[in-house]
Amino acid sequence: MDAFTAGLLHRIKATQTDLTRARETGDDFLADVEQAELDDLHRLAAEHGVEVASPGH
Numbered sequence: 001m002d003a004f005t006a007g008l009l010h011r012i013k014a015t016q017t018d019l020t021r022a023r024e025t026g027d028d029f030l031a032d033v034e035q036a037e038l039d040d041l042h043r044l045a046a047e048h049g050v051e052v053a054s055p056g057h
Helices: 003-025 028-047
Strands: none
Touching: 003 028
């Protein structure tokens, strides 16, 4: 795995964690920001052929 892929997957995992935390604490604004970031990261992954496992896999 190259550095780009590893970094992207790390960012996705961290963003998923941050999104879960924002939802659990009821911070709707932060949850929206984290969801937008996660959507962008998934788009970037798709554009570069990086497979992203579903959360929990």
